[in-house]
Amino acid sequence: MKKTDQTKRRIVTAAATLFNRKGYAGTHIRDIMEATGLAKGGIYGNFSSKEEIEVEAFAHALRCVREPLVEELGRHVTAPEKLHALLRVYERYASSPPVPGGCPILNTSVEADDAHQRLRRRVVKALDGWATMIADIVKQGKSEGTIREDIDAADLAVHFIATIEGAIMLAKAYGGDGKLVQALRPLHRLIDEELVRADT
């Protein structure tokens, strides 16, 4: 029972990286075999199909992405600080991403067309969760008086997510983190301006 879980974990971990780097269609069972050192039987004994691996690997990638973020947010107190910290977490995506290959949400969303409804639904759920997380920070900021009351939390959350994801795409295309920092800089300024005005 424990051995099984360990092997499943090995497969899922390796697959998550491969899928994130080469896409779902571009990653073959053979790649996972090589990455895990397992034979075919070892993989299909733990998963019934490639799609099942895809779903679990995506879930695993999400956990890898979320954990360090939540941890980092826990280190800060006020909402603006948390938002700044969130941006800084993503600014490190190019140099040291939680899962190699960029943001799994972005990558999966782009590839998950009509033929991958299962993954598409998971992507939406992940995005909803992420948006809620940001919106909650904004609400906290309103409660604690650090963020203006007339700011639409949902709007801001969606705006942040969009910019962050687009910035990660740029980072992947250009191959460095320069564009990432550049793209997110206005968000830092946005946070400070909301705060300032909140005081006024």
Place this chain on the structure above:
Amino acid sequence: MKKTDQTKRRIVTAAATLFNRKGYAGTHIRDIMEATGLAKGGIYGNFSSKEEIEVEAFAHALRCVREPLVEELGRHVTAPEKLHALLRVYERYASSPPVPGGCPILNTSVEADDAHQRLRRRVVKALDGWATMIADIVKQGKSEGTIREDIDAADLAVHFIATIEGAIMLAKAYGGDGKLVQALRPLHRLIDEELVRADT
């Protein structure tokens, strides 16, 4: 000569849509055959490989994306108006995209890993061209006095592009244009605030 070009165009057009919707790895020659009504001979008589189709299809998709944008920008005079118009063009991406399947730059960038260097370079070139286009509008705004002098044109361009691309990703994931509009709204406000402050 005319017949060939016509058929090539038919292939490229169909392929551009297919690639944009299902990805490069996820689109098969068979799909292109069905979409064009051609047999294999008809396709490989005009292109020597799938990769060649990919490259030309991406170029075609770029033209489809750029043309309506340039056209729309030409209808406006001042820089802020142009920037608003640019955002509005992309807000229509969910309901009526120039190429079905979302933004070809985004989609190609996400799929183009180390194994597709040729496409990756084209993506970077496209992004550079787009950034230049936006930066030029900002510079024009400075000249005409509608945009503050201390705005960094390049930063703003990258920020816009990131947000727009991320918003298109959201639109594709959620399946409507609600998130798109939501994500871009702060950019509209940003434009107006730059202008206001420029007056001050």
Place this chain on the structure above:
Amino acid sequence: MKKTDQTKRRIVTAAATLFNRKGYAGTHIRDIMEATGLAKGGIYGNFSSKEEIEVEAFAHALRCVREPLVEELGRHVTAPEKLHALLRVYERYASSPPVPGGCPILNTSVEADDAHQRLRRRVVKALDGWATMIADIVKQGKSEGTIREDIDAADLAVHFIATIEGAIMLAKAYGGDGKLVQALRPLHRLIDEELVRADT
């Protein structure tokens, strides 16, 4: 009418060389197109199928092989001289073959299995003709008193042909004419010994 023949000749000549070098299965219509500068229509307007080209190309190759041989034999009078001359003709096969690629009879014979009965029959006819030619020389030698009466003309002819063809094979494998000369040398000696003994 004259133009057609000229084009057919161009095709046949080019095809003969290609077939002799790369084999029938290994030569494609595209190769013939490139070698002749013709398009598909130009080829299939003169021949109804690849097999028809094969048959005519083989016939052409045979003529190319036979003509210089007959011509050379005509320059000599006695049978032993003719036989020596014949061997010398073939000793030049490696450096300057009448058709590039070796002996078309050998090449065609090896490739012509059950699926190429038509070519196989032509090969046999060519071999029969060649054997007859050699046997006739031997018979002439007997008449003129230069060759012993108890020599079997047919046996000698077949022996010569076998050795010559095998020697050509060696020349192709090794890439020079050293082995060719080496393999045929005993035949020269054989001729002289037959003559000497005939005198005894």
Place this chain on the structure above:
Amino acid sequence: MKKTDQTKRRIVTAAATLFNRKGYAGTHIRDIMEATGLAKGGIYGNFSSKEEIEVEAFAHALRCVREPLVEELGRHVTAPEKLHALLRVYERYASSPPVPGGCPILNTSVEADDAHQRLRRRVVKALDGWATMIADIVKQGKSEGTIREDIDAADLAVHFIATIEGAIMLAKAYGGDGKLVQALRPLHRLIDEELVRADT
């Protein structure tokens, strides 16, 4: 490990016959599938490419050719006897060849043009080995006093090989072993004459 080797052997054996009969270009994977009863997965699980099968099949064919020859030579003592025995082995090539389709060295040599350098090198190696084997017999004959000292071992070996190969070609073309025996008969006589003169 045992199962694999068995299947590989099955593939190699079947392929050797097919290649020898229909040529390398003329033999398709489908033919090997039918001959072995295996599916594509079974073949490409044991060999990475058709070329790899070609190389191994040629090596196998060589072994099939050499073994009975070496065995037969071992049954004789003196050099002339061995040479006669060698010829007799090849005289049986038409009726019962070690590999159906004729001599693999001949067939491979004829087909192996510039595009098959790997096979061509193997052919040369096989021919060298064969020539050495014959030359060694001649040298043994000189030592034991059954063959004249002034006979060039290498020349004789090459001559024998050429005649034998050419004779096998004739046998394949004509479809019986009559020509084979006819072509090799002078070699038998040559052996006896060398012996006789050695005594003088």
Place this chain on the structure above:
DNA sequence: ACCGACGGGACCTCCCGTTGTT
């Protein structure tokens, strides 16, 4: 008479998933 586009099919290779085996 020749060109060039195309249909249709075959070939090699690879890939997913199953099965027998250890």
Place this chain on the structure above:
DNA sequence: AACAACGGGAGGTCCCGTCGGT
């Protein structure tokens, strides 16, 4: 539980031959 062999099928490429056009 993991391995290794295999079935079955699809994908990209190429190739023969036809047909409309010039």
